[in-house]
Amino acid sequence: MRKFNFCSGPAAMPEAVLKRAQAELLDWNGHGCSVMEISHRSDAFVELAESAERKLRALMNIPDDYAVLFCHGSATHQFAMIPMNLLADGKTADYLNTGIWSDKAVKESKKFGQVNEIKALVERDGVFTVTDRSEWKLSADSAYLHYCPNETIGGVELHSVPVDGRVLVADMSSCILSRPINVRDYGLIYAGAQKNIGPAGMTIVIIRKDLMGKASARTPTLFDYKVLADNGSMYNTPPTWAWYLADLVFDWIAEQGGVQAMEKHNAAKADVLYACIDSNPFYRNPIAKPFRSRMNVPFRLHDEALNDKFLQESEAAGMLALAGHRSVGGMRASIYNAMPMAGVQTLIEFMTDFAKRNG
Numbered sequence: 001m002r003k004f005n006f007c008s009g010p011a012a013m014p015e016a017v018l019k020r021a022q023a024e025l026l027d028w029n030g031h032g033c034s035v036m037e038i039s040h041r042s043d044a045f046v047e048l049a050e051s052a053e054r055k056l057r058a059l060m061n062i063p064d065d066y067a068v069l070f071c072h073g074s075a076t077h078q079f080a081m082i083p084m085n086l087l088a089d090g091k092t093a094d095y096l097n098t099g100i101w102s103d104k105a106v107k108e109s110k111k112f113g114q115v116n117e118i119k120a121l122v123e124r125d126g127v128f129t130v131t132d133r134s135e136w137k138l139s140a141d142s143a144y145l146h147y148c149p150n151e152t153i154g155g156v157e158l159h160s161v162p163v164d165g166r167v168l169v170a171d172m173s174s175c176i177l178s179r180p181i182n183v184r185d186y187g188l189i190y191a192g193a194q195k196n197i198g199p200a201g202m203t204i205v206i207i208r209k210d211l212m213g214k215a216s217a218r219t220p221t222l223f224d225y226k227v228l229a230d231n232g233s234m235y236n237t238p239p240t241w242a243w244y245l246a247d248l249v250f251d252w253i254a255e256q257g258g259v260q261a262m263e264k265h266n267a268a269k270a271d272v273l274y275a276c277i278d279s280n281p282f283y284r285n286p287i288a289k290p291f292r293s294r295m296n297v298p299f300r301l302h303d304e305a306l307n308d309k310f311l312q313e314s315e316a317a318g319m320l321a322l323a324g325h326r327s328v329g330g331m332r333a334s335i336y337n338a339m340p341m342a343g344v345q346t347l348i349e350f351m352t353d354f355a356k357r358n359g
């Protein structure tokens with residue numbers, strides 16, 4: 001039986017997408033083989049690739065002066081690719097540090113150039129919050145400002161664009177397609193696929209075209225955005241299976257009503273789950289309300305000795321992967337686009353009942 005899967009990533013996929021992929025696995029569109037068994041240079045695959053890009057452009061309203069790249073690998077690869085491509089010698093990049101992922105991006109970028117790190121996450125009376133913009137010491141002339149709109153592990157989300165008038169680079173791995181955004185606010189957006197797009201192994205990069213073509217001379221060919229853009233993300237064999245599944249997920253999001261509908265759906269799920277946590281002294285979420293994530297909801301039991309029992313019983317009740325990240329402990333419910341409201345309701349009922357029985 002299929003269970004409600006709260007895994008932070010690789011995360012649950014829409015059931016309709018899995019069924020369609022299953023139905024097409026042995027014979028894709030009458031080609032007599034699966035999509036992962038045909039040449040990426042074939043007309044059929046190129047058509048699929050282009051249609052996936054068109055669908056993503058439509059969903060996110062991506063302007064023509066932005067390139068969309070379907071890259072190999074993970075968001076972590078981008079931590080290196082971004083400074084290789086955008087951080088010229090003698091320039092500085094600003095990095096906002098609001099949690100574990102942006103911290104990793106900072107550490108990697110320092111291998112490639114001058115970095116001004118702004119530590120913006122602070123703990124006040126046991127509650128984590130993001131400092132006010134007026135406290136950030138941005139450099140006068142930075143190449144770009146990197147930030148992570150949704151910190152997947154901490155459950156910290158910046159719900160609006162943090163600064164304007166700068167080249168913004170955003171790690172949207174765990175929030176892409178979860179709400180409408182204005183792509184023009186950004187120079188570069190990237191997202192590993194395995195949270196809101198598809199399977200692991202592919203990362204989508206949306207980059208303003210004028211930012212490409214300036215990679216340092218030592219940049220490996222495949223790490224140069226310009227090379228990827230000039231070759232339709234097919235300089236080498238692309239991750240064709242992941243690309244295909246992303247195309248199906250884009251269809252599914254459009255069928256649901258697009259990113260506007262996703263935003264409503266995600267806000268509704270997060271609202272009821274935070275309300276459950278806040279109204280029950282048995283549970284606690286440690287993030288200041290304006291910065292709570294709609295995608296990843298961490299929470300703690302008032303008695304941590306009950307953690308194992310909570311995890312065993314929730315799994316027996318049909319809910320997977322509620323353990324928090326190994327670095328922070330506690331619990332975390334990841335409720336990306338594909339998590340139905342019924343999953344969140346099931347979790348809330350379980351949490352309420354568990355608190356009653358163990359409180």
Ligand SMILES: *Cc1c(COP(=O)(O)O)cnc(C)c1O
Nearest residue numbers: 074075076101152171173174192
């Ligand atoms: C999951 C995640 C990453 C890392 O993704 P990998 O594919 O494992 O490199 C980076 N940033 C954010 C915000 C994430 O959620």
